[in-house]
Amino acid sequence: MTPTLQKARHNVSVDELLKPAANLVEEEPYYLPSGPEVSIFEQCHLQKLAVMLKGPTGCGKTRFVEYMAWRMGRPLVTIPCHDDLTASDLIGRYLIRHDGTVWQDGPLTRAVREGAICYLDEVVEARQDTVVILHALTDHRRILPIDKTGETVRAAPGFQLVVSYNPGYQRMLKDLKPSTRQRFVAMDLDFPPAEQEARIVTRESGTDEPTARGLVDLAHRIRSLRDRGLAEVPSTRLLIATASLVSNGIPVKEACYAALISPLSDDESLVGAMRDLVDATFV
Numbered sequence: 001m002t003p004t005l006q007k008a009r010h011n012v013s014v015d016e017l018l019k020p021a022a023n024l025v026e027e028e029p030y031y032l033p034s035g036p037e038v039s040i041f042e043q044c045h046l047q048k049l050a051v052m053l054k055g056p057t058g059c060g061k062t063r064f065v066e067y068m069a070w071r072m073g074r075p076l077v078t079i080p081c082h083d084d085l086t087a088s089d090l091i092g093r094y095l096i097r098h099d100g101t102v103w104q105d106g107p108l109t110r111a112v113r114e115g116a117i118c119y120l121d122e123v124v125e126a127r128q129d130t131v132v133i134l135h136a137l138t139d140h141r142r143i144l145p146i147d148k149t150g151e152t153v154r155a156a157p158g159f160q161l162v163v164s165y166n167p168g169y170q171r172m173l174k175d176l177k178p179s180t181r182q183r184f185v186a187m188d189l190d191f192p193p194a195e196q197e198a199r200i201v202t203r204e205s206g207t208d209e210p211t212a213r214g215l216v217d218l219a220h221r222i223r224s225l226r227d228r229g230l231a232e233v234p235s236t237r238l239l240i241a242t243a244s245l246v247s248n249g250i251p252v253k254e255a256c257y258a259a260l261i262s263p264l265s266d267d268e269s270l271v272g273a274m275r276d277l278v279d280a281t282f283v
């Protein structure tokens, strides 16, 4: 995604700020664990520790947080980060109305008051001066000072900060100050093992198991092209999109060309190599 598009999608408008911040996840989200992530997160929640999720795009970070919010019975506030995100976008601002000026809590403040899980997606995109406001929330103080009103909000029980970032993007973990990094328990998520990934693809797309297994097998072959210069590899999300086309009548090879290969690269030789892998997988 280009930075411009990302900004357009992530800008926090006044209307968005006025929306209720926290959503209770009412129905159990489908999440298939690949390791001990559920119990580690659960302990972090109980011990009031902030969590950092690391992992490539489309590997299940958002789904995992939604599942954990449901499991812990906490509302979930999601804030996509970008380099225009200001402290006011998170904390709140004075709004001028016909009947005077009113203070409007931002999504972070509402999460702190409501004891929600606050998920800051792609945190490395946010400016350092914005990230710094998280510090007092992630140590024993668990407070959010609001300079503009003079209020200090103490985090309600159940409040937890979760951040995620994608190690493949330009900005890296080293772009976060050590004093920020060392406030989080970091969990590495990756694409699920083949057996689990096939189950996820079957379940999420409604396709049959042999097709799902074939797509996962293909994904493994394409992922190994990373060593030959393929910068982006197919995610579980892309496999689900491809499988959804197949389960709705698109021939499997056509679905792979359009939904699995084309989004990944414009490089002719890499695209050619990936098409060959499709043809070898689905004869």
Ligand SMILES: Nc1ncnc2c1ncn2[C@@H]1O[C@H](COP(=O)(O)OP(=O)(O)OP(=O)(O)O)[C@@H](O)[C@H]1O
Binding pocket: 030, 031, 032, 033, 034, 055, 056, 057, 058, 059, 060, 061, 062, 063, 064, 166, 192, 200, 204, 236, 237, 240
């Ligand atoms: N372990 C899993 N259990 C169930 N579904 C999964 C799992 N992993 C991935 N998925 C499926 O893959 C899709 C993409 O996952 P998700 O949106 O959580 O990725 P992400 O890591 O948040 O990606 P991004 O970094 O782009 O935001 C989900 O909508 C879900 O259908």
Ligand SMILES: [Mg+2]
Binding pocket: 061, 062, 063, 121
């Ligand atoms: Mg996500």
